[in-house]
Amino acid sequence: MDKFEERTIKTENIFDGKVVRLQVDEVELPNGKTSKRELIKHSGAVAVIPITKDNKILFVKQYRKPLEKTLIEIPAGKMEEGEEPEVTAVRELEEETGYTTNDLSLVTSFYSSPGFADELLYIYITDQLEKLDTPPDGDDDEFVEIIELTLDEAKRYVEEERIHDAKTNYAVLYLHALGRM
Known part of the structure; x- marks a missing residue:
């Protein structure tokens, strides 16, 4: 014990x-x-770092009621009970961005707020995006705008606190550390 x-x-x-x-x-x-x-x-969540063919990162801009402000984030969403993280990752990528992929790599997983929540968040990355002809409908109560940023632009957004959540800050730091963009 x-x-x-x-x-x-x-x-x-x-x-x-x-x-x-x-x-x-x-x-x-x-x-x-x-x-x-x-x-x-919480049943867990998944986020995706989607990188386009022209080396930009896809983000979603959406209002976050607990914060009473709009944030720019990597696509993410809640896992359904019994759903595998990879399935959630593709579903959320398709719903929020209109892109899909057959090539996801797990970057990491972490507990988002272990002082009071058991949410385990998985982060995947893909640079093999395909635009869907007919994207699936997203959640009825979710309104997002797609934004494409270079890594340098994303780092500036972090400094300006326009990107201000843990998973997206992690994604930007991860890409910076990779030095691949």
Whole structure:
């Protein structure tokens, strides 16, 4: 047993929504005392770093209600229950950009906010994009605009906080470190 482990004594389910489930766990701490943990349960998410034939990165511009502002991000979305990450990656790429690919490479995966959420985010990369003749319809409540940027432009957007989320910052840093663009 991990000496830092917190043993769950009781779980109270608070909310079960379309995107997340919220619960409060009463836990026994390593020192024997008890505490409460507010937890967000999430089925996981996938993001794609799509690179065009002319060496530009495809981004989506969309409004983010929790932040009350518009951000520029790499295409991403929530995994459906039981869905493989690669399937989600292609689906989200098609819905959000109108492109598809048969050549995805896993870059990494990481927990987005482990202090309160169990969301595991997978990041893929592709430079083998094909424009779809008829892109699938996206979510009814999602409105996005496609933006193509060079790596230098994307780095400037990071500095200006127009790109300001963890997964997209990671993607820009990853491409910069690769030195391939």
